[in-house]
Amino acid sequence: METAYFIETIIKIVVILLVFSALAGFGTYFERKILAFMQRRLGPMNVGPFGVLQIAADGIKLFTKEDIVPTNAVGPIFKIAPVITAATAFMAAAAIPFMPQFTIFGYTVHPIVADVNIGILYILGVMAVGFYGPLLGSLASSNKFALLSAARAAAVFISYEVVTGLALLAPLMMVGSFSLIDFNNYQAGGVGDWIIWSQPVAFVLFWIAAFAETGRTPFHLVANDHEIIDGFGTEYSGMRWGLFFIGEYANMFFISFVIVLLFLGGFGDGSVFGALMFLLKMAFFFFFFLWTRAAWPDIRPDQLMWLCWKILMPLAVLNVVVTGFVMMF
Amino acid sequence: MMSLEQFENRNVSESGYYKVDIESYPETGWEKAKQVFSRAIRGELFVGLWVVMREMIKFDIHTVQYPKEKLPVGPRYRAVHEMQRLWESGTERCIGCGLCEKICISDCIRMDTKIDENNRKVVSEYTINLGRCIFCGYCAEVCPELAIVHGGRYENTSEQRAHYTEYDDMLTPFDMALKGEVPEYPGFGAVTPHEDERVKSTPLAY
Numbered sequence: 001m002e003t004a005y006f007i008e009t010i011i012k013i014v015v016i017l018l019v020f021s022a023l024a025g026f027g028t029y030f031e032r033k034i035l036a037f038m039q040r041r042l043g044p045m046n047v048g049p050f051g052v053l054q055i056a057a058d059g060i061k062l063f064t065k066e067d068i069v070p071t072n073a074v075g076p077i078f079k080i081a082p083v084i085t086a087a088t089a090f091m092a093a094a095a096i097p098f099m100p101q102f103t104i105f106g107y108t109v110h111p112i113v114a115d116v117n118i119g120i121l122y123i124l125g126v127m128a129v130g131f132y133g134p135l136l137g138s139l140a141s142s143n144k145f146a147l148l149s150a151a152r153a154a155a156v157f158i159s160y161e162v163v164t165g166l167a168l169l170a171p172l173m174m175v176g177s178f179s180l181i182d183f184n185n186y187q188a189g190g191v192g193d194w195i196i197w198s199q200p201v202a203f204v205l206f207w208i209a210a211f212a213e214t215g216r217t218p219f220h221l222v223a224n225d226h227e228i229i230d231g232f233g234t235e236y237s238g239m240r241w242g243l244f245f246i247g248e249y250a251n252m253f254f255i256s257f258v259i260v261l262l263f264l265g266g267f268g269d270g271s272v273f274g275a276l277m278f279l280l281k282m283a284f285f286f287f288f289f290l291w292t293r294a295a296w297p298d299i300r301p302d303q304l305m306w307l308c309w310k311i312l313m314p315l316a317v318l319n320v321v322v323t324g325f326v327m328m329f
Numbered sequence: 330m331m332s333l334e335q336f337e338n339r340n341v342s343e344s345g346y347y348k349v350d351i352e353s354y355p356e357t358g359w360e361k362a363k364q365v366f367s368r369a370i371r372g373e374l375f376v377g378l379w380v381v382m383r384e385m386i387k388f389d390i391h392t393v394q395y396p397k398e399k400l401p402v403g404p405r406y407r408a409v410h411e412m413q414r415l416w417e418s419g420t421e422r423c424i425g426c427g428l429c430e431k432i433c434i435s436d437c438i439r440m441d442t443k444i445d446e447n448n449r450k451v452v453s454e455y456t457i458n459l460g461r462c463i464f465c466g467y468c469a470e471v472c473p474e475l476a477i478v479h480g481g482r483y484e485n486t487s488e489q490r491a492h493y494t495e496y497d498d499m500l501t502p503f504d505m506a507l508k509g510e511v512p513e514y515p516g517f518g519a520v521t522p523h524e525d526e527r528v529k530s531t532p533l534a535y
Contacts, residue, residue: 037390040391
């Protein structure tokens with residue numbers, strides 16, 4: 001039994017790693033295409049049919065590019081920083097159930113690497129550690145734009161983490177468990193049982209915070225191209241920069257899974273239809289990340305902090321208090 | 330007819346400039362709160378989302394896939410020169426007068442002429458140094474025979490600059506001229522339409 005469990009876990013880890021590395025690549029393709037269509041362009045068209053093989057071309061380019069470490073950079077930290085981003089993004093996936101459990105050759109598979117009883121805390125914690133990637137990378141690369149990016153990263157990080165935590169408190173109080181599988185089972189009854197109906201404020205707050213968490217467009221200020229070049233990525237080249245990219249896109253996928261699991265019923269009762277709906281809902285949230293990038297402007301760091309501390313945090317606290325009173329009486 | 334008046338008026342402040350109406354900034358805390366509230370309720374973010382989604386659904390793509398598709402170039406565009414031939418006979422139009430060589434303000438045209446066996450003056454060597462050429466169009470303007478004209482070929486890539494200036498490349502192919510496939514040249518250097526009406530008799534007597 002121990003050996004079987006060990007082998008199963010290894011296989012699950014490898015599958016998740018491979019699938020989401022590939023998905024991160026396809027994510028860049030979808031992003032380019034959807035942004036292009038929204039801006040009346042065609043996007044990548046020349047490599048392969050409809051530019052599908054652009055991912056392969058990008059991969060070859062990233063892997064074969066010279067890996068440059070600037071003279072005054074702090075070498076070891078500079079080199080390890082992108083690995084932190086990518087690794088923590090994938091580590092966070094350990095507590096996410098990607099599918100309902102299914103039986104294959106008489107063996108029941110739970111498509112979750114580790115159903116720990118502090119699942120959400122673990123995910124939020126590991127994703128938060130992911131912010132050390134940009135932070136350390138930019139501090140170590142001895143570049144003024146990277147330094148600005150580090151300052152912004154620290155400010156953004158503190159601001160949105162408070163909102164994420166407080167927004168999640170209310171649903172956690174209702175479900176009474178940190179496990180995402182328990183969350184899913186709590187909403188398994190159907191659309192009417194989804195937590196979004198009882199906790200709409202928490203849903204919106206967590207969604208907004210997810211944009212800051214992944215550093216997507218309204219809150220893209222850590223690597224704002226038109227202000228600070230590529231922020232933490234300014235001095236990076238080749239696959240080290242690519243690791244930042246993979247981390248960012250993997251994070252987008254995982255946070256989309258988490259939003260659906262927390263508020264929108266996850267995979268429901270565990271049927272095939274539920275699993276399909278789960279993927280569809282996840283795809284909508286991923287699409288929304290791209291959609292907002294085409295539509296919305298970026299905001300300034302002070303505006304983000306203003307939003308997080310003065311609007312979202314009081315709202316989140318109010319939400320927790322109201323939820324508490326409702327549950328008490 | 331478009332008049333030149335609007336171009337002659339250099340006073341820009343009179344022509345349609347106006348000050349943007351900016352609301353006064355909120356001062357008290359209550360006014361700031363009201364501003365935040367009104368901006369949050371107005372839903373401008375969703376207007377933005379709708380606009381890009383509408384464009385995606387309409388799928389009105391404006392991309393020109395350049396090597397496969399090309400935008401049309403204006404007929405009087407001044408790109409790399411062409412040497413024309415006469416219709417039907419296919420004889421080269423150039424009579425070797427050397428006017429283009431003389432008028433060229435960047436001194437990039439160089440020609441040698443000789444008298445051939447028919448006692449006709451022909452060009453033995455003709456080069457245009459396109460590295461110097463500024464494509465002003467004087468050569469095409471001055472040519473009495475409509476021999477040198479500006480074509481529409483604007484894509485030039487080569488390892489050597491000399492490759493652009495081969496006389497044979499500029500020359501219209503002989504067989505095309507014989508078959509009458511050379512269209513009436515509408516581009517730069519061609520006679521403008523209705524030229525006959527504008528011609529005035531030369532006053533001979535002083």
